[in-house]
Amino acid sequence: MLSPQRRRQYLELMSERGWDLLLFYGDTWRKDHFRCLVNVSFSGPQALAVLFRTGELRAFVTDPWDLEAVGAVVNANVTLSPQLAAGLNALLSQERSAVVAINGMEQMEARYVRAVRDSANTEPVSATFEIEEIRRVKTAEEIAWVSKAAELADRGYEQFVRVCRPGMTEFELVAEVEAFVKAEGAEDNFMLVASGGTEVTGMKPPTARRFQTGDSVTTELTPQVNGYYAQICRTLVIGEPSEKQLEAYAIFSEAQQAAQDLLRPGVDIADVARVQNDVFRKHGFGEYTGPQYTRVRGHNLGLYPDELPHVLENVHYTVKPGMVVIAHPNTYLPLSGYMVFGDTLLVTQTGCVSLSKTAKKLFQS
Amino acid sequence: MKRGLISWDRAELPAAAFEARLRAIEQLCVRFDVPALAAYSDVGRSNDVRYISNFMPYWNRALTVVPRGEKPILLCALSPRVYPWIKSVTIHETILPSPSLAGQLLKLCTDREWTRIGMVDHAGLPHDLYTELGGGKITVLDIPRDALRPSVTDAEVAMHRHATQLARDLLEAEVTETAIGLPDYQLVGRLERRFRRAGAEDLVVLISDGRTVPLPAAGNAVGPHSSVTVALEYNGHWAKVSRNLDNATVALPPPPDTGDPEAIHRESLSGRYPWEALPAQGDSPNGITAIQVMIRRGESRLYYGDTGVQGPGGWHRL
Numbered sequence: 001m002l003s004p005q006r007r008r009q010y011l012e013l014m015s016e017r018g019w020d021l022l023l024f025y026g027d028t029w030r031k032d033h034f035r036c037l038v039n040v041s042f043s044g045p046q047a048l049a050v051l052f053r054t055g056e057l058r059a060f061v062t063d064p065w066d067l068e069a070v071g072a073v074v075n076a077n078v079t080l081s082p083q084l085a086a087g088l089n090a091l092l093s094q095e096r097s098a099v100v101a102i103n104g105m106e107q108m109e110a111r112y113v114r115a116v117r118d119s120a121n122t123e124p125v126s127a128t129f130e131i132e133e134i135r136r137v138k139t140a141e142e143i144a145w146v147s148k149a150a151e152l153a154d155r156g157y158e159q160f161v162r163v164c165r166p167g168m169t170e171f172e173l174v175a176e177v178e179a180f181v182k183a184e185g186a187e188d189n190f191m192l193v194a195s196g197g198t199e200v201t202g203m204k205p206p207t208a209r210r211f212q213t214g215d216s217v218t219t220e221l222t223p224q225v226n227g228y229y230a231q232i233c234r235t236l237v238i239g240e241p242s243e244k245q246l247e248a249y250a251i252f253s254e255a256q257q258a259a260q261d262l263l264r265p266g267v268d269i270a271d272v273a274r275v276q277n278d279v280f281r282k283h284g285f286g287e288y289t290g291p292q293y294t295r296v297r298g299h300n301l302g303l304y305p306d307e308l309p310h311v312l313e314n315v316h317y318t319v320k321p322g323m324v325v326i327a328h329p330n331t332y333l334p335l336s337g338y339m340v341f342g343d344t345l346l347v348t349q350t351g352c353v354s355l356s357k358t359a360k361k362l363f364q365s
Numbered sequence: 366m367k368r369g370l371i372s373w374d375r376a377e378l379p380a381a382a383f384e385a386r387l388r389a390i391e392q393l394c395v396r397f398d399v400p401a402l403a404a405y406s407d408v409g410r411s412n413d414v415r416y417i418s419n420f421m422p423y424w425n426r427a428l429t430v431v432p433r434g435e436k437p438i439l440l441c442a443l444s445p446r447v448y449p450w451i452k453s454v455t456i457h458e459t460i461l462p463s464p465s466l467a468g469q470l471l472k473l474c475t476d477r478e479w480t481r482i483g484m485v486d487h488a489g490l491p492h493d494l495y496t497e498l499g500g501g502k503i504t505v506l507d508i509p510r511d512a513l514r515p516s517v518t519d520a521e522v523a524m525h526r527h528a529t530q531l532a533r534d535l536l537e538a539e540v541t542e543t544a545i546g547l548p549d550y551q552l553v554g555r556l557e558r559r560f561r562r563a564g565a566e567d568l569v570v571l572i573s574d575g576r577t578v579p580l581p582a583a584g585n586a587v588g589p590h591s592s593v594t595v596a597l598e599y600n601g602h603w604a605k606v607s608r609n610l611d612n613a614t615v616a617l618p619p620p621p622d623t624g625d626p627e628a629i630h631r632e633s634l635s636g637r638y639p640w641e642a643l644p645a646q647g648d649s650p651n652g653i654t655a656i657q658v659m660i661r662r663g664e665s666r667l668y669y670g671d672t673g674v675q676g677p678g679g680w681h682r683l
Contacts, residue, residue: 107493179555179558205423
C-alpha cells in the first residue's frame with residue numbers, strides 16, 4: 001500500500017530541503033524505514049524505495065519473492081538486486097551530482113552508503129529525523145490501523161488471562177498468545193514477559209520457568225496490524241494477590257492515570273514522565289524511577305514498536321494531536337518485583353483517549 | 366521478532382563447541398595481527414554473534430568483543446537488569462553497559478591500550494556505528510566473514526538438522542486436507558502454536574494460494590493449491606521448508622538442466638541475515654542452504670522446498 005498523503009508530505013519535504021532523491025532503506029529489523037512509504041512487509045534482508053522529486057517511485061528488493069508484492073505498489077517499477085550495492089550503482093550512476101537523502105541511513109550498511117556516495121558523486125544526507133517527525137503524527141488511515149491493533153491487543157490479553165495457569169511455562173504461554181493474535185490477523189507481535197516475585201527485575205523473552213501460585217506475571221503485548229503496532233501492559237497474579245502486590249498495583253495505576261490525565265497537545269513529553277515519577281516519589285519509591293530499575297515511562301507507537309520520543313524526564317518534545325503514545329510506568333518495586341501497566345493513548349485536539357479497552361486492574365488467574 | 370524460547374541446551378550444543386570457536390578466533394587475531402576481534406549484531410542480524418557466544422539481542426544492537434586468548438566481552442544497550450538472563454543463555458561472563466556502542470568500544474580500546482581492532486564484515490556495520498568508529502582513534506581492520514566461519518562445523522550442521530526436521534514434521538502435520546477452507550490467518554495461528562510450543566525462537570510463515578509467491582497471510586482462504594513456507598529459528602539455527610496441499614514434490618536439488626531458473630529460489634541460511642538469496646544456478650558457497658522450488662500445475666503455482674548443507678560434494682538435505 002502507498003499512502004498518497006505520506007507521499008505528498010515527503011515530496012514537500014524534498015522540495016523544502018532541495019533533495020533530488022529520497023531513499024527509504026529498510027532491513028530485517030527496521031522495515032519501518034521502508035514501509036513508511038511502501039507499506040509492504042518484505043521478506044528479504046533489505047528493501048529500498050526511491051522517491052524522485054518528480055514524484056516517480058522505484059523500488060529495489062533483495063529477495064525474488066518480494067518482487068510481486070512490492071511491484072504491485074510501485075506499478076511494477078521494482079528491480080531484484082540481491083546485492084543492493086549493484087542496484088544502487090545502476091540507479092545513481094544515472095543521477096550524478098544529485099542531492100540524495102536517505103531515510104534509515106543510520107541503520108544502512110556502510111557499504112551501501114558508500115555505494116550511494118560513489119555512484120552519485122555526492123555525500124548523502126540523513127532524512128531519518130525529518131521523516132520520523134512526519135510519521136509521528138498519524139493519518140486517519142494509520143489511526144484506524146493502530147486502533148485495530150489495540151483492539152487485538154485487548155483480545156490477546158484476554159487470551160493471556162484465559163490460558164495462564166500454574167505449571168505452565170513462560171514460553172508455552174507466549175505460544176498460546178502468539179497463536180491467538182496471529183489467528184486473528186496480527187502480522188507480528190512484539191512480546192516480553194516475566195514471572196516470579198520480588199527477585200524479578202525486568203522483562204525478557206520467555207523462558208522455561210513454570211508459573212507458581214503467588215507469581216506476578218507481567219507482559220508487554222504489542223500486536224502489529226498492517227504494519228502498525230499498539231501495546232498493552234498488564235500484570236496478572238496467579239492466585240490471590242498479596243497486600244504488597246495490591247499496594248504496588250495501586251501506585252502503578254495512579255501513575256498511569258496521571259500520565260493519561262496530562263497527555264494533550266502542547267504538553268512537554270518530559271512532564272508526562274515527571275507526573276508518573278512524581279506518584280512513585282509521593283509513595284516513597286522515587287529511587288525506582290531511574291535507569292537502574294526502569295527504561296522509559298512510555299514511547300511513541302507506529303510502524304515501529306518503540307518510536308521516539310521516549311517518555312523520559314530528560315527528553316523534551318511538544319506533544320501534537322494525532323500522536324499515539326503508550327504511557328507505562330513499568331519498573332521494579334521492592335513491594336512486588338517488576339510490575340507493568342500501560343495503555344495505548346491517542347492524542348486528540350484537547351486531550352487523549354485510550355485505545356486500550358482492557359480493564360484497568362490487577363488481573364488474577 | 367524474536368519472542369519465543371531463547372535458550373542454550375549444553376547437551377545439544379556443548380560448551381566445547383564455543384571453546385573451539387574461540388581458539389579459532391585467537392588464531393584469526395594472530396593472523397590479522399589484532400589484539401581483539403569484534404562482531405556486530407542486532408535483532409535482524411544475529412547469526413555471527415550467536416556463533417561466537419550464543420548471544421541474541423532480542424532487542425537493540427550489540428557488539429561482542431573477543432580479546433586474544435580471553436572470553437568474549439559483550440557490549441550492549443540492554444539493561445543490566447537482564448544480564449543474569451543473558452549470562453544464563455550465553456558464554457558471556459563480562460557484560461559492559463553500552464548506551465553508545467562505539468563509545469564503549471573506544472573506551473575499551475583505550476583501557477586495554479589497543480590501537481587496532483579487527484571487525485567482522487567491517488563495511489556491513491550500520492553507517493552510524495561505522496562512522497563513529499572511523500574517527501581515527503583506532504584502526505579498524507576488516508575481518509571477512511568467511512575467515513570467521515570458513516566452513517560449517519559439525520555442531521552447526523547438527524543444530525540445523527534438528528531445526529529442519531522440526532520444521533518438516535510440524536509443517537507436514539498442519540498442511541493437510543483439514544486446512545482447506547481455513548482463513549490463512551488461522552493456519553498461521555495453528556503453526557505458531559505448534560512451533561512455539563516446540564521451542565521455536567522465531568517463526569516466519571508465508572502462504573501462497575496458488576496464484577502468488579508465498580506471502581504473509583492476508584485473510585485469504587486456504588485452498589487445494591495452497592503452499593506454506595516456514596522459516597524456523599531454533600536456538601539460533603535456521604531452517605526453511607515448503608509444502609503444498611497438492612502433495613507435489615520435486616527432486617532436490619533440481620537437476621542443472623531444469624527449465625525455468627526463476628522457479629528455483631536458493632538461499633543461504635548461514636549468512637549475516639536469517640536468509641539471503643543466492644543465484645538460482647551455478648556455484649553456491651558452502652554452508653546451510655535452503656532450496657524452494659515452484660512447480661507449475663495447470664494455472665497454479667505450488668511450492669516445495671527444504672534445507673540442506675552445501676559442500677564440496679553438492680547439496681544434501683538435512
